[in-house]
Amino acid sequence: MSVPRSPPSPAGEPPAKKGKFATVDGDFEEEAAVTEPTQDVPTQPRGRHPAQPKKTKIKPIRYKKPVAVDPVLKHDILTVLRWSGLPAWTNPPSEAALLGPRTWPKRGPDDIRRDAEINGEELQPEDANRWEFTESEFKVVGLTSHGDGIAVYPLDSETPEWAIIIPFTLPGDRVRARVTRHAQYHSYAEPLQIISESPETAMSSAFPLQIKRDNSLIGCKYFGTCAGCQYQSLPYEQQLALKRWVLQKAMKNFSGLESEEIPDVKETIPSPSQYGYRTKITPHFDLPKQLQPKRRAPKNPVPPKSEEAMIAEGAAFSAAEAMYNGENSIVGQVKEEFDVPIGFEEKCRSRLLDIEECPIATPAINKAMPSARADVKKNIRDYKKGATLLFRDCLVVEEEAKDGAMEDQAAVKIEVSLVPTRKSKKAPLQLSTNVKLKQPEEHICVSDHNKTITERVGEIIFQFPAGSFFQNNASILRPLTDFVREQIELDAREKEEDRYLVDAYCGSGLFSLTLASHLSVHYDSERVLSGVLNTKVCGIEIDPASIAYANHNATINSISNVEFHSGASETLFDAVTKDLKWAGDKTTLIVDPPRKGCDAGFLKQVVAFLPRRVVYVSCNVHTMAENVGDLIRWSNEGDRAGKGYKISSVGAIDLFPQTHHTEGLLNYRIESTITLIRQKQRHLRNSYLPFGIAASLEKLQFIVTASLDIERDSVNAANTDEYGGYGYPMSLDSTDHLHTSIAKSERA
Numbered sequence: 001m002s003v004p005r006s007p008p009s010p011a012g013e014p015p016a017k018k019g020k021f022a023t024v025d026g027d028f029e030e031e032a033a034v035t036e037p038t039q040d041v042p043t044q045p046r047g048r049h050p051a052q053p054k055k056t057k058i059k060p061i062r063y064k065k066p067v068a069v070d071p072v073l074k075h076d077i078l079t080v081l082r083w084s085g086l087p088a089w090t091n092p093p094s095e096a097a098l099l100g101p102r103t104w105p106k107r108g109p110d111d112i113r114r115d116a117e118i119n120g121e122e123l124q125p126e127d128a129n130r131w132e133f134t135e136s137e138f139k140v141v142g143l144t145s146h147g148d149g150i151a152v153y154p155l156d157s158e159t160p161e162w163a164i165i166i167p168f169t170l171p172g173d174r175v176r177a178r179v180t181r182h183a184q185y186h187s188y189a190e191p192l193q194i195i196s197e198s199p200e201t202a203m204s205s206a207f208p209l210q211i212k213r214d215n216s217l218i219g220c221k222y223f224g225t226c227a228g229c230q231y232q233s234l235p236y237e238q239q240l241a242l243k244r245w246v247l248q249k250a251m252k253n254f255s256g257l258e259s260e261e262i263p264d265v266k267e268t269i270p271s272p273s274q275y276g277y278r279t280k281i282t283p284h285f286d287l288p289k290q291l292q293p294k295r296r297a298p299k300n301p302v303p304p305k306s307e308e309a310m311i312a313e314g315a316a317f318s319a320a321e322a323m324y325n326g327e328n329s330i331v332g333q334v335k336e337e338f339d340v341p342i343g344f345e346e347k348c349r350s351r352l353l354d355i356e357e358c359p360i361a362t363p364a365i366n367k368a369m370p371s372a373r374a375d376v377k378k379n380i381r382d383y384k385k386g387a388t389l390l391f392r393d394c395l396v397v398e399e400e401a402k403d404g405a406m407e408d409q410a411a412v413k414i415e416v417s418l419v420p421t422r423k424s425k426k427a428p429l430q431l432s433t434n435v436k437l438k439q440p441e442e443h444i445c446v447s448d449h450n451k452t453i454t455e456r457v458g459e460i461i462f463q464f465p466a467g468s469f470f471q472n473n474a475s476i477l478r479p480l481t482d483f484v485r486e487q488i489e490l491d492a493r494e495k496e497e498d499r500y501l502v503d504a505y506c507g508s509g510l511f512s513l514t515l516a517s518h519l520s521v522h523y524d525s526e527r528v529l530s531g532v533l534n535t536k537v538c539g540i541e542i543d544p545a546s547i548a549y550a551n552h553n554a555t556i557n558s559i560s561n562v563e564f565h566s567g568a569s570e571t572l573f574d575a576v577t578k579d580l581k582w583a584g585d586k587t588t589l590i591v592d593p594p595r596k597g598c599d600a601g602f603l604k605q606v607v608a609f610l611p612r613r614v615v616y617v618s619c620n621v622h623t624m625a626e627n628v629g630d631l632i633r634w635s636n637e638g639d640r641a642g643k644g645y646k647i648s649s650v651g652a653i654d655l656f657p658q659t660h661h662t663e664g665l666l667n668y669r670i671e672s673t674i675t676l677i678r679q680k681q682r683h684l685r686n687s688y689l690p691f692g693i694a695a696s697l698e699k700l701q702f703i704v705t706a707s708l709d710i711e712r713d714s715v716n717a718a719n720t721d722e723y724g725g726y727g728y729p730m731s732l733d734s735t736d737h738l739h740t741s742i743a744k745s746e747r748a
């Protein structure tokens, strides 16, 4: 049966509504079933004749409230709808028309009957229920940045009206799928069958890559059901190409930069391991219905169930197993075990998939899973609600070194409020500074959030709390830190001078510690050792536990030129400019924020501080693109017009093979702060007052690089020379403020 070809509705107008419709946020408005068309009954002057069948009122669809639509998906859908309609549209409809409020034209009983007639089929009894969710054939023409196929509806129409997101499908596929959920301008469908796949996708502006499915590559029995992975059926080079394309789209759609300002996105840096790489997984379980609180103490207690009823409730397997094992108390077995799925979300369904193994996780994690799962299933009655389990890969530390900790005078006591768990209470940790890895290296799995995890990146050993952040793919940390090192070394080659590195969002010190020794790598070591040249690192992180471990990691690796501060990155520049008195033009900044990106306050401080180079690492390429666009625009405003940051390179690194997650790496640098200051000097000689001079100060002492409206004591006079000092503003208020100040100065 095919999807009914309803005439396309004028752009922006809802297609004809039938039956039950989805609301904007994907919920369904309950309404009575649509009745069969009634025979003509003479109309009664008022009311309904008792013989007249009751007409069911169809509730008009109401968009309850505006919903926050994923802007990344919106861009992907728009691209596909525009591209698919191109042959028919001389003037493509506007975005508002294409994505205006509409509803999925669901099939009602009439459509089903008509289709049956056309196809010469008999109407089947189950067809009566079919209209609730529409099963149909779709052609996939695009791919979302989250790795799901995008089909357009109506099938083969020249004027597409609607996008259908179908997971595990690829552009070029013709698939049978069941629509399961509706959103504002698209629906979600569950794939049922791939009817045909194109040998290789035809490239189009909707999808400019050639990819081809190879099911022999699939490494997991849950692939296609589990929501965790999207790309296991694709050759690895094609996965890398997809990640590069996602980054290209992110830079184009979210940075707000002109295309000539964005350099070509580099080839994606591959992960050395593509399976068995994930060092942390967190499967979840819910309490079985029978054990949920309100069922535990029912108001009217239900009489105990019979043995047969309990077996029928899903314990049949346990019962059969007990019998098979020769255990005679079937009931005893039934009492102890429930069907508790422990795992990850199932794709297209809001339920958990029971996962016994996860091939992208490390072998140590997979080894530990069966017993941990059995433990939960056995003790499920002890839990008051569902929970998330933690499985974290950890290197084994040699026993002698561990024992030595007791007498180790330098052992650090870390007293931070870690996450209390069922098993371990909040307790200060005594960490040995004498950490030696067991040889040959051995991995175990840790599940307690408060335990210390040990990992090695190159020669550097890291310890951190199991419940805190650490990058989840150990195999790629060397390429990742090497990339960042290459970026900072670019500056080191220029000339020998003090060099500083600020690691914002530093976690337990991954970048600070792997890069600390490289700041002076091209320098005369004697000048560095004698302290003539300073090469120092400062990390800041909001999680005090991670900071405590970052300091500990500096100690165990004997790295002395780093210091870590616990606090929000937004306060970073207070420490860097006021306390440390580091100058922006000698400082490289690494930012590796959480998915939501950096906040505007932080970025404005970066603009004010003006580090000579910024390396941005991000697990969300879309917020990265937004942040980068802002930083480039703001750094080029005002007296720095055209002299602010420019992107030196942009590329992706594949931290999460087999999944859609794309990690971005971006390096951008100021077109030299030093040049800028020299220009100011020239301006000063010509007695021209550039915007940056703090003219309100009595002796015209300071030149500031951004805003006029700066208090005397908020300027850090980083350098002085015969003309005065160069200061770095501590805060840059709104641009309005800046413009007012500029206007005032021009009048003066």
Ligand SMILES: C[S@@+](CC[C@H](N)C(=O)[O-])C[C@H]1O[C@@H](n2cnc3c(N)ncnc32)[C@H](O)[C@@H]1O
Binding pocket: 469, 470, 471, 504, 505, 506, 507, 508, 509, 510, 511, 540, 541, 542, 543, 546, 567, 568, 569, 570, 592, 593, 594, 595, 619
């Ligand atoms: C993506 S992780 C990066 C950690 C570290 N760079 C690494 O690679 O291990 C982001 C880190 O930022 C921290 N964080 C979140 N919000 C913050 C804020 N406002 N200021 C400072 N750190 C923050 C989190 O605790 C987390 O450790």
